[in-house]
């Protein structure tokens with residue numbers, strides 16, 4: 001193929017830009033329309049390349065390729081062979097670790113220290129873990145007596161759903177995409193991925209991996225493009241797509257659910273949140289500060305599991321605010337490759353404008369700005385990057401905009417509380433329900449909080465500690481369904497009962 005991929009362009013001068021093509025039926029192709037859009041590096045605003053914008057023609061071709069793959073050798077491949085191929089995918093991602101790292105870092109601007117510890121290793125692990133799950137999971141059997149004195153054996157078989165649309169966000173591009181592609185392929189489906197328009201690189205690179213290890217063509221397809229009236233909408237409304245898995249904003253989830261209702265396609269949604277962090281006075285203070293600092297600021301606050309509302313028990317409130325302030329101020333913005341960099345930029349100028357508009361609202365609504373609240377001073381060559389200061393507010397009522405709405409930036413509001421009942425009420429007073437992080441050394445209280453906060457994920461004395469076999473997903477407007485371990489199989493397969501009379 002003639003793709004100018006991130007890896008093949010690695011040794012070319014920085015000034016040369018790249019073209020990100022669709023990956024359809026095992027080949028890298030441009031759009032029939034010739035339409036492209038820019039991909040810019042959020043660190044300095046430089047042009048990384050042009051991304052082909054998919055239209056109906058590309059979506060049709062990708063869905064048809066996926067359908068043909070299901071009707072071909074992939075659809076008949078024994079699970080043991082499929083599992084071997086997925087192990088090879090994981091190994092090839094690991095072998096090309098540096099290429100994936102460079103691609104992810106260029107697209108997102110996130111520190112190398114972060115991407116090399118989380119994004120890329122998890123990208124490989126997502127294939128291994130679900131290969132193991134599908135290999136080992138049993139199905140049920142029931143033997144029954146029949147009215148005529150004979151017997152019948154019922155047994156369930158797992159069958160793939162078919163063609164899965166995978167629509168992804170930009171905050172953890174490879175990690176969140178493979179979190180869905182891994183189990184989808186392990187279950188024997190074919191996929192069409194629509195990566196975020198902000199982060200096309202690693203999904204494209206994964207096409208090279210699929211070809212290198214011998215995944216049959218058409219099993220993994222990528223169509224680049226935007227959301228509404230573009231590849232995202234065309235894919236999710238495509239009648240030959242059997243199921244849709246989506247991670248992104250709640251509002252987008254509503255639009256996709258509308259599209260999925262035509263043809264009654266099942267959906268799995270991982271959506272937005274406004275997660276509460278809760279620190280009791282009996283908490284291990286340093287561990288709590290460390291945990292909340294990560295939850296509020298890591299990945300420049302662009303983590304769905306992040307904490308933008310922090311509640312701290314009154315006796316330690318002032319001390320906690322001061323400690324988190326010094327943690328925020330110690331996070332040095334800088335180049336991803338620089339080991340001393342504590343925080344990268346936001347994903348784009350557009351997102352920067354959104355986050356700054358919330359910073360303005362907090363000020364207008366009377367917040368006390370403990371730290372931050374604007375953009376940091378950066379050297380000339382980085383001035384065009386999407387840099388923003390980690391920000392802490394106090395003093396706002398629960399009705400304030402920045403306490404209600406998901407900002408998806410490195411910021412949090414901290415409020416004091418006086419009792420467990422009060423903080424449970426505050427934490428639950430939101431239309432969202434993705435996760436919470438609770439800090440206490442009182443075991444009984446920790447266990448109680450696990451039942452009292454209305455979320456899909458409750459971390460006690462930890463945050464973002466993930467065992468990929470566990471159920472992952474959100475309550476209320478933070479999602480529909482659970483993925484992870486055998487729960488992913490519930491979405492990516494159907495159980496067929498076979499009843500044999502004998």
Ligand code: NAD
Nearest residue numbers: 168169170195196226227232233248249252270271272304
């Ligand atoms: P987004 O909803 O704007 O976009 C996500 C994807 O959907 C993109 O690929 C986009 O092109 C596509 N899209 C947009 N409109 C569409 C439409 N009408 N039809 C089909 N596709 C469409 O989200 P984002 O800004 O990329 O990501 C940030 C959001 O994702 C935040 O709200 C965050 O909380 C959420 N998120 C949730 C989780 C989770 O596990 N719950 C994980 C990561 C991110």
